[in-house]
Amino acid sequence: MRHRKIRQIAAAGTLALIATIPLAACGDPAVSPRPGQAAANETPAASGQTPASVPSAPAQAGDPQPGVARQPAGQKPEKTRTVKPTTSRPAPAAPTSTKPTGTCHGAVRYDLDLQNTVLDLVRSMCFHTGGVLRLQGIGPGLVTATPGSLVSQSYEGGVVDLRFVRPGTVTVTIPQDEKTYTITVVVVS
Numbered sequence: 001m002r003h004r005k006i007r008q009i010a011a012a013g014t015l016a017l018i019a020t021i022p023l024a025a026c027g028d029p030a031v032s033p034r035p036g037q038a039a040a041n042e043t044p045a046a047s048g049q050t051p052a053s054v055p056s057a058p059a060q061a062g063d064p065q066p067g068v069a070r071q072p073a074g075q076k077p078e079k080t081r082t083v084k085p086t087t088s089r090p091a092p093a094a095p096t097s098t099k100p101t102g103t104c105h106g107a108v109r110y111d112l113d114l115q116n117t118v119l120d121l122v123r124s125m126c127f128h129t130g131g132v133l134r135l136q137g138i139g140p141g142l143v144t145a146t147p148g149s150l151v152s153q154s155y156e157g158g159v160v161d162l163r164f165v166r167p168g169t170v171t172v173t174i175p176q177d178e179k180t181y182t183i184t185v186v187v188v189s
Contacts, residue, residue, distance in 0.1 A: 104186075105127050106128045107129065114136060126187075133161075162185075167187050171184055
């Protein structure tokens with residue numbers, strides 16, 4: 001007799017759980033909205049309207065079906081969200097970055113390995129004044145940069161360094177595999 005009653009209770013609890021899982025999935029999210037979002041998501045309800053999701057009270061100890069929650073009689077469902085008042089704290093400042101904006105590389109060294117780079121894909125670049133384009137894997141005197149007044153060029157051990165010293169547009173030509181590649185470099189201050 002006792003086992004039968006336990007099985008009935010377990011079956012009722014299982015059915016209640018199966019019935020409440022889909023309802024819980026359709027309800028409001030379990031996390032609280034951010035203070036700015038809460039005011040935007042709240043809509044004032046008319047006095048006769050009831051919210052779409054009705055919170056239910058926990059099951060009473062004397063309920064005939066354990067695990068099944070009931071709404072107490074005579075109570076109106078209430079909204080459970082509250083909007084916190086805003087404080088007088090100043091808004092956090094936007095994060096500042098030392099990186100240059102846009103697609104410009106800044107005053108940094110950019111390494112370009114000519115043995116492992118498809119130069120057809122490198123058409124143009126942007127640097128801030130003081131930036132260096134380092135071309136690795138090329139012989140002496142092969143790379144040209146015009147106009148020369150905007151660039152300081154050096155060569156050592158198969159590496160050409162092009163330091164951009166003034167703002168303007170520099171045309172860099174690189175001969176490789178019986179073809180000459182051109183890279184247009186825009187230098188900004």
